[in-house]
Structure formats: structure tokens, C-alpha cells
Amino acid sequence: MREISLDRLRTLVAVTDRGSFADAARALHLAPPTVSLHIAELEDRVGAPLLLRKRGHVGPTSIGELLVERARRLLTDAEQALDDIQRQVEGLEGRARLGASTGVIAHLLPQALEVLRKHHPAIDIQIAVLTSQETLSRLVDGTLDVGLVALPQPPVAGLVIKPWRRDPVMAFVPAHWRCPARVTPEWLAAQPLILNDTTTRLSRLTAEWFATGGHHPAPRIQLNYNDAIKSLVAAGYGAALLPHEATTPLPDSRIVMRPLRPALWRRLGIAHRAGHVERSTQHVLDVLWDLRLA
Missing domain, CATH: 3.40.190.10 (Periplasmic binding protein-like II)
Structure with missing residues (x-):
């Protein structure tokens, strides 16, 4: 079964709106024979007359009115679809x-x-x-x-x-602990630890950092949620190694941050x-x- 093209439907709507094949041809920038051909193809496809010609005026038949009504919706949807896609192509939406x-x-x-x-x-x-x-x-x-x-x-x-x-990894330590100005693997390995779980890159980085001093400490708990880790540090449960971005708010007053020696970076x-x-x-x-x- 042959499909009905939007161009043919647009021609039918134009003829109906203007009541004239010639006026529709001018509005659509088509030759008058092309407009006649479009209507003939539509009528052939539908199998019934779509337009009545009388006293110099063209109007739709009852079947034509129904098709024009549906055609307006289809044309509007098609224009909206193209507009939506264009906005996505231009990066305005998406x-x-x-x-x-x-x-x-x-x-x-x-x-x-x-x-x-x-x-x-x-x-x-x-x-x-x-x-x-x-x-x-x-x-x-x-x-x-x-x-x-x-x-x-x-x-x-x-x-x-x-x-x-690249952001520095810092030691996050309960404020009531006595800790050095720069935290070393030796000092931190002797403390209760809260570390990232082993699925993370940060876990591997911190393990390598401890290993530089020959240490392989077992943490009290492993998490993959930095804010939860900081909450546990604030409660005094242990110390942690976490990256610190320059724009991140300062930690809870119950936490102190200390740089590491040797330095460690998260990239x-x-x-x-x-x-x-x-x-x-x-x-x-x-x-x-x-x-x-x-």
C-alpha cells in the first residue's frame, strides 16, 4: 500500500485554505500543474474525491474535510519534530x-x-x-x-x-587526636582507619602510599562514600585519607586536615x-x- 507524503497533504491543506489551485500554487511556490498532480495522486490513493470545484471556488468534500483535519495535525507534529531535533542539533536542548x-x-x-x-x-x-x-x-x-x-x-x-x-589527598583526623603537622605512613598506620573500599582507585593509591613505609594496615571499616567517611572521622571513629578540592568547604570543626609526607595526589x-x-x-x-x- 502506497504511503501518503506530507508534501501532498500540505498541498491539500493549502488548496482548502485558499479555495483556489492557483493561490495554493503561489503560496507553496509550485507550478499549478504540480498542485493539480498532488491532488490527483491523493484522490487516487484515497479512492474518492477530496475537493469540489464550483463557481470559481474549490472546497473539500466530506472525506476531504476529514483528511484535511488529520493532515493539519500531522503537519504540525512533523514541524514540531523537526524543530525539536534542530534544537538538539544546535545544543539548545538534549x-x-x-x-x-x-x-x-x-x-x-x-x-x-x-x-x-x-x-x-x-x-x-x-x-x-x-x-x-x-x-x-x-x-x-x-x-x-x-x-x-x-x-x-x-x-x-x-x-x-x-x-x-589533580587534587591532593589529605589526612582527615579527629580534632581531639594529637597528630603531626605532616602525616606519614608510619604514624597513620598505627591509628584506627576508615578507608575507601577496594573497588576504588583511591583505595589502591592509599595502599601504595602506606606500602612506601612498609605498612599494610587493616582498616576498621571500608566505605565508598566520602561524606559518610568524614562523618565517622568527626565522631572520632578513625582517621581517613581523602582528596580535597580547593573549592570544597572546610571540614567539620571536629576534623582537622593534615598534608601527607610523602605527598599523594588523586588524578x-x-x-x-x-x-x-x-x-x-x-x-x-x-x-x-x-x-x-x-
Whole structure:
């Protein structure tokens, strides 16, 4: 069964609205024979007359009125669909799916979301809390658009992974403890510890840091939620090693931060698929990139 083209429906609506084949041809920038052909093809497809010609005026038949009514809705929907798609192509609307760890989501990502809300309010940011490996896997299979991942990472075919920022890892210690000005692996290994769980890159970094002093301490508890870890430190349950971004609020007064000796850094990268990047995704990447020095 042959389909009805939108061009033919647009011609039918124009003739009905103007009551004239000639006026419809001028409005649509078509030759009059083309308008006649469009109507003839529609009538052939429907199997019934759609227009009545009398006394110099053209009007729809009852079947024609029904088709014109449906045609208006179809044409409106088609124009709206094209407008919506164009807005997404231009980056005025759209969706960006982002994966990140809880540590990044806690303080860094909200800063980016605030900027995006102000300048690109019609972009829907969908966030998934994932490990770096989960984020990279989902970028590869196309279910994420942007990932914030721990570095270093081996090259992944089809992905671009760029260094984003470097933040110092600090010792978070209960304020009532007596602790040195710079915390060493030897001192911290002798304290009750609250550490990130072993699925995280930070866990591997801190294990390597302790190992520089020949220590392999067992923590009292392992978590993957930095704010919960800080709450436990504030309660005096133990000390922790956590990254500290420059824009992060100072910790609870029951916590003191101390630099490490030797120093330790958490490095993060921005990952996305290689090749064409949709404008909405590019806006997210641009805003995140501006946070690399924050």
C-alpha cells in the first residue's frame, strides 16, 4: 500500500485554505500543474474525491474535510519534530548521560550542574554513580556520553580520555587526636582507619602510599562514600585519607586536615567517545573542562 507524503497533504491543506489551485500554487511556490498532480495522486490513493470545484471556488468534500483535519495535525507534529531535533542539533536542548564516582558527585559535579542550569537549562543531565571501570565500559557500549574517571587508565579503543584535574589527598583526623603537622605512613598506620573500599582507585593509591613505609594496615571499616567517611572521622571513629578540592568547604570543626609526607595526589580524567560529539554533550564537556583548575 502506497504511503501518503506530507508534501501532498500540505498541498491539500493549502488548496482548502485558499479555495483556489492557483493561490495554493503561489503560496507553496509550485507550478499549478504540480498542485493539480498532488491532488490527483491523493484522490487516487484515497479512492474518492477530496475537493469540489464550483463557481470559481474549490472546497473539500466530506472525506476531504476529514483528511484535511488529520493532515493539519500531522503537519504540525512533523514541524514540531523537526524543530525539536534542530534544537538538539544546535545544543539548545538534549540529554547528556554522565558517569562518576560518589567522591566527584559530592562537590565537583554540583558546580558544573549549577553552571549548566544557568546557561543550558534545557539540557537534561542524567547521572550514574559508577566506578571508573564501569564508566568506561558504559561509554564503550553507548549508554553513557561523558565519564569522570580516576587516572591513570590504559587506552580504550573508541574513547578519548583526557587528564582533567589533580587534587591532593589529605589526612582527615579527629580534632581531639594529637597528630603531626605532616602525616606519614608510619604514624597513620598505627591509628584506627576508615578507608575507601577496594573497588576504588583511591583505595589502591592509599595502599601504595602506606606500602612506601612498609605498612599494610587493616582498616576498621571500608566505605565508598566520602561524606559518610568524614562523618565517622568527626565522631572520632578513625582517621581517613581523602582528596580535597580547593573549592570544597572546610571540614567539620571536629576534623582537622593534615598534608601527607610523602605527598599523594588523586588524578581525574574526562572520558567520552571519539568522533562526533553532540552539541549538548559538548556543552557538558566545556563546563567540566572549566573546572579543571577550580
